[in-house]
Amino acid sequence: MAWSGPLRLPSQQVYRKLRIEPWVNHRPYPRELLPWTEGSTQVDVEISWENPPTTVFVEAKYQSELGKTTSNSGEQSEYPTDQLIRNVRVGLYHCGYFARESLFDTTPRDFVVLLLSPASDSYLVRRYRNQVRLLKSIPHSDRLKKLPRFPFVGEVDYAQINQILLRRTRFFSRAERELIRHLTTYLDFKRETMRPKSTYLQELKLWKTDLDEAGIGDSSNREEPENGQQKRSTDQKFPGP
Numbered sequence: 001m002a003w004s005g006p007l008r009l010p011s012q013q014v015y016r017k018l019r020i021e022p023w024v025n026h027r028p029y030p031r032e033l034l035p036w037t038e039g040s041t042q043v044d045v046e047i048s049w050e051n052p053p054t055t056v057f058v059e060a061k062y063q064s065e066l067g068k069t070t071s072n073s074g075e076q077s078e079y080p081t082d083q084l085i086r087n088v089r090v091g092l093y094h095c096g097y098f099a100r101e102s103l104f105d106t107t108p109r110d111f112v113v114l115l116l117s118p119a120s121d122s123y124l125v126r127r128y129r130n131q132v133r134l135l136k137s138i139p140h141s142d143r144l145k146k147l148p149r150f151p152f153v154g155e156v157d158y159a160q161i162n163q164i165l166l167r168r169t170r171f172f173s174r175a176e177r178e179l180i181r182h183l184t185t186y187l188d189f190k191r192e193t194m195r196p197k198s199t200y201l202q203e204l205k206l207w208k209t210d211l212d213e214a215g216i217g218d219s220s221n222r223e224e225p226e227n228g229q230q231k232r233s234t235d236q237k238f239p240g241p
Contacts, residue, residue, distance in 0.1 A: 015049035026090050033089075033098065033140045035039050035078070038070075041090045044116075054110040060084060061117040063195065066124055080137050084124045087113050088153065089138055099143050111148040115155040118191045127155045158187040 024046040029038045059066070067083040079085075080109035092098065096108040115122055129151045162184040169177050197233045203225040 013051070014069070016051040019047070020051045021046045026094060029086075029090055029093065033143070035139055038086075041086060043090075048109075048180075051109060053107075054112070055091065055095050056112045056114055057087050058114045058116050059087055061115065062190070066122065067117070072195070078138055078146070082124055084113065084115065084122075084128060084138050084153070088128060092138075092144065092147075095148075097144050097148070099145050108145065108148070110152075111153045112154065116157075118155040118158050118194055119156065120155040122155055125153055125155045126128065134194065158191045162187055 022045050024043045026041045026043065026237045028040050031037060043209065044060040047056040047058065048054060069081045070083060070086050091111050093111055095111040096106050097111070115125055128137065131150060134153075135144075135149075138144070165180045165184055170178060172180065
C-alpha cells in the first residue's frame with residue numbers, strides 16, 4: 001500500500017457514526033481561492049466517522065487513469081488541474097483546513113484521499129505525497145491553517161483489499177464470509193481480465209479507421225477518451241441553501 005494502515009489510520013477500532021456514502025456532491029470550490037470558476041465536485045465514495053472526526057475521499061478507477069484536467073479549468077498552466085489535486089483541495093476546504101472568517105474557531109477533521117484501482121502505482125499519488133509539491137499545486141495555500149498528518153494521499157489496489165478481507169474472515173458471520181468470498185473472487189477476475197492500455201489504444205485507432213472508411217462523419221473532430229478515460233462532467237448545478 002502507499003501507506004501502512006496502522007501508521008496513518010487505525011486498523012482496529014469501533015468507528016462511531018460510521019458513514020459510507022457513494023457519489024457525494026460537494027459545492028463548487030470558492031471562487032476567491034481559485035483563478036478559475038469550478039463546478040461542483042463529485043466524490044466517488046466518502047467515508048467518515050467521529051472518533052476522532054475523520055473524512056476519507058475515495059477516487060475509484062478501473063480501466064481509466066486519473067484525469068489530467070477537469071472541466072472549466074481553462075488554459076491556465078500555473079496550477080495542476082487533475083482529478084486528484086481537485087479532490088485534495090475540495091477535501092481540505094470541506095474539512096476546515098482553510099482559514100475563514102467566523103465567530104468560532106473550529107478544529108479541522110482528519111482527512112485522507114485514497115485512490116482505488118486494480119494496481120497501485122500512481123505518479124500523481126507519489127507527487128502529492130510530497131508536501132512542498134502539494135502546497136505549490138494549491139492556489140492560495142498560504143491560507144491553509146495547517147495540513148492533515150502526512151501522508152494523507154495514498155492508494156490501495158484490489159489485491160490489497162482481498163488480503164485485508166481474507167485475513168479477517170474469522171471475525172465475520174457465515175453470511176458475511178460468503179459475501180466476502182464472492183467479492184474477492186470478483187476483484188481477482190476484474191484484475192486478471194484487464195485489457196492492456198496498449199491494446200485499447202490500438203483498438204481506438206482501428207475504430208477511427210473503420211469510421212473513416214465507412215464514411216460515417218469526420219472522426220478527426222470527435223472527442224476521444226484519453227488512455228481509456230471516460231470524460232465525466234463534474235460541473236453540475238448545485239441547489240442553493
